[in-house]
Amino acid sequence: MPQRFDAEEVVNQSPPYLDVDLYGSDQPLRDAVVANGGGADTAALAEFGRRWGAAEMFDLGRQANENPPRLRTFDAKGFRLDTVEFHPAYHRLMAESTRAGLHASTWRSDLRPAAAPAQVVRAARFYMAAQIETGHLCPITMTRAAVAALAVEPALAERLMPKILSRDYDPHFLPWWEKTAITLGMGMTEKQGGTDVRTNTSRAERHADHYAITGHKWFMSAPMCDAFLVLAQAQGGLTCFLMPRFAPDGAVNALRFQRLKDKLGNRSNASSEVEFAGAFAWRIGEEGRGVRTIISMVQLTRLDCAIASAGIMRMALAQAIHHARHRTVFQKRLADHALMQGVLADMAIEIEAATALVMRLGRAFDLAANNPREAARARLLTPAVKYWVCKTAPGLVYEAMECLGGNGYVEENLLPRLYREAPVNAIWEGSGNVMCLDVLRALANESEAASAVLDTLAREATDLPGSADAARFVRSALTCADAEKDARAAVGRLAQLAAAAALRESAPVIAELFSRTRLHDCHGALFGTGDFAAGEIARVIDRALPAS
Numbered sequence: 001m002p003q004r005f006d007a008e009e010v011v012n013q014s015p016p017y018l019d020v021d022l023y024g025s026d027q028p029l030r031d032a033v034v035a036n037g038g039g040a041d042t043a044a045l046a047e048f049g050r051r052w053g054a055a056e057m058f059d060l061g062r063q064a065n066e067n068p069p070r071l072r073t074f075d076a077k078g079f080r081l082d083t084v085e086f087h088p089a090y091h092r093l094m095a096e097s098t099r100a101g102l103h104a105s106t107w108r109s110d111l112r113p114a115a116a117p118a119q120v121v122r123a124a125r126f127y128m129a130a131q132i133e134t135g136h137l138c139p140i141t142m143t144r145a146a147v148a149a150l151a152v153e154p155a156l157a158e159r160l161m162p163k164i165l166s167r168d169y170d171p172h173f174l175p176w177w178e179k180t181a182i183t184l185g186m187g188m189t190e191k192q193g194g195t196d197v198r199t200n201t202s203r204a205e206r207h208a209d210h211y212a213i214t215g216h217k218w219f220m221s222a223p224m225c226d227a228f229l230v231l232a233q234a235q236g237g238l239t240c241f242l243m244p245r246f247a248p249d250g251a252v253n254a255l256r257f258q259r260l261k262d263k264l265g266n267r268s269n270a271s272s273e274v275e276f277a278g279a280f281a282w283r284i285g286e287e288g289r290g291v292r293t294i295i296s297m298v299q300l301t302r303l304d305c306a307i308a309s310a311g312i313m314r315m316a317l318a319q320a321i322h323h324a325r326h327r328t329v330f331q332k333r334l335a336d337h338a339l340m341q342g343v344l345a346d347m348a349i350e351i352e353a354a355t356a357l358v359m360r361l362g363r364a365f366d367l368a369a370n371n372p373r374e375a376a377r378a379r380l381l382t383p384a385v386k387y388w389v390c391k392t393a394p395g396l397v398y399e400a401m402e403c404l405g406g407n408g409y410v411e412e413n414l415l416p417r418l419y420r421e422a423p424v425n426a427i428w429e430g431s432g433n434v435m436c437l438d439v440l441r442a443l444a445n446e447s448e449a450a451s452a453v454l455d456t457l458a459r460e461a462t463d464l465p466g467s468a469d470a471a472r473f474v475r476s477a478l479t480c481a482d483a484e485k486d487a488r489a490a491v492g493r494l495a496q497l498a499a500a501a502a503l504r505e506s507a508p509v510i511a512e513l514f515s516r517t518r519l520h521d522c523h524g525a526l527f528g529t530g531d532f533a534a535g536e537i538a539r540v541i542d543r544a545l546p547a548s
């Protein structure tokens with residue numbers, strides 16, 4: 001008899017967290033969807049949650065990141081290719097997300113926003129997809145956001161819309177009019193400035209019916225998109241353009257990719273450095289109004305950054321709770337140790353707040369077209385929500401990683417990827433300070449409407465512990481003469497106040513706990529420092545992830 005090899009028997013390890021129902025197991029998400037008008041889509045969201053929670057989808061996410069895209073600049077004979085090759089898993093993820101409409105379901109073919117609750121329902125799907133793989137969501141989010149900018153050129157946009165709205169995914173490198181479906185990217189950042197796009201040096205020379213653009217972009221993600229919104233200096237100043245990969249005569253357009261960035265995370269997504277050698281482009285909007293034109297797109301990508309960060313945190317928390325329920329230390333399951341319970345509950349409350357907040361913001365986008373108050377809410381809160389949710393993610397994912405002990409630090413686990421992924425949402429589409437400045441800009445330029453939003457939030461959160469003081473601080477700090485000085489503290493507080501108000505609608509008990517530990521008490525910098533009663537802790541953790 002061969003002797004049994006001891007290491008074959010594995011005990012006291014948690015089973016894989018796979019084949020999970022991402023919607024059914026997420027009560028905070030379900031409550032937030034219903035509170036914000038998406039209840040009628042429950043069955044479709046449940047189907048999406050089961051599909052994306054399948055072991056196969058987790059594996060696609062792994063493969064797409066373990067096999068990052070490769071730039072093919074030239075062929076064997078020295079002819080330019082300027083193409084990027086992706087692993088089949090990336091294409092599968094793109095096809096899944098496109099099929100579900102993540103790239104366009106908030107638009108109608110006439111360029112008007114789809115009826116409510118299109119934003120909320122898409123946000124729920126985007127949040128679930130982000131739990132599995134975020135890199136491919138970059139072209140998905142840019143495609144849906146770009147429509148907002150294209151709307152100022154209806155004649156061109158109407159030709160593109162059928163390809164944008166298509167639920168196919170067509171990765172072929174062909175002129176857009178020969179494809180069944182297209183995706184759109186965006187290039188604003190140059191070497192000398194990303195935030196300060198007015199320093200863009202790319203030049204646009206006017207021709208009869210188009211412009212020729214010469215210059216570069218230092219970051220231009222998803223380079224296999226079919227066209228890119230880019231900023232360049234025309235005679236009338238900084239202007240927005242749409243630059244297709246193929247010129248209308250069918251020739252490959254003059255985009256010369258120099259390198260792909262070697263990034264900390266977001267590895268399934270290609271982010272290029274690119275030069276334009278007189279590249280063909282259509283003008284989008286008037287000359288000199290480039291920033292104004294592209295800003296409508298950026299509002300939507302900022303919303304998606306916050307949704308994706310909330311999704312990343314959700315997956316990290318689910319992994320942590322799952323592991324803690326199966327791992328025994330000192331004769332007790334980790335999940336039964338008071339210190340661990342405090343950490344898990346504190347993270348769960350933070351994520352539930354982030355989830356309620358992004359879903360409520362989605363509702364503001366849903367209602368904005370017909371309701372000026374909701375439009376003002378979306379304008380003021382989008383930068384605040386992006387600031388707070390995206391900045392919370394890295395620290396929270398790190399804490400969740402630690403709940404898994406050494407396993408959490410090991411690459412076969414999902415946590416290292418989530419950890420590497422977490423910071424980018426705070427950096428791109430306007431970094432932290434820039435979001436704070438944008439909140440101040442809204443209060444300065446649209447002061448009446450923005451001020452009314454602060455009043456509404458104070459009213460909505462009324463009676464929640466600490467809300468009155470928080471509302472007073474936010475108003476005085478953000479409207480004083482030297483508001484920049486305290487802007488980070490005040491914008492973070494504004495987001496927390498808005499989160500309390502959102503929770504009040506979707507989960508009143510959690511609203512109370514969140515407000516007590518965040519607005520009233522001084523919450524420590526680390527998770528696990530909130531002051532909860534034992535019964536509260538159990539309820540919060542079970543709500544976050546029911547025991548299976």
Ligand SMILES: Cc1cc2nc3c(=O)[nH]c(=O)nc-3n(C[C@H](O)[C@H](O)[C@H](O)COP(=O)(O)OP(=O)(O)OC[C@H]3O[C@@H](n4cnc5c(N)ncnc54)[C@H](O)[C@@H]3O)c2cc1C
Nearest residue numbers: 186187188189193194195219220221428429431432433434
């Ligand atoms: C993975 C990845 C992919 C990207 N993809 C794209 C893409 O597809 N298209 C694209 O156009 N860009 C892309 N970017 C670029 C990204 O949007 C920029 O890096 C970002 O906007 C910041 O610009 P910057 O790098 O020039 O930094 P800077 O503008 O130099 O900013 C540096 C820091 O200074 C802060 N700061 C700026 N202004 C102020 C101020 N007035 N007061 C106080 N602080 C300030 C910022 O908050 C930031 O923290 C990508 C970036 C990454 C990391």
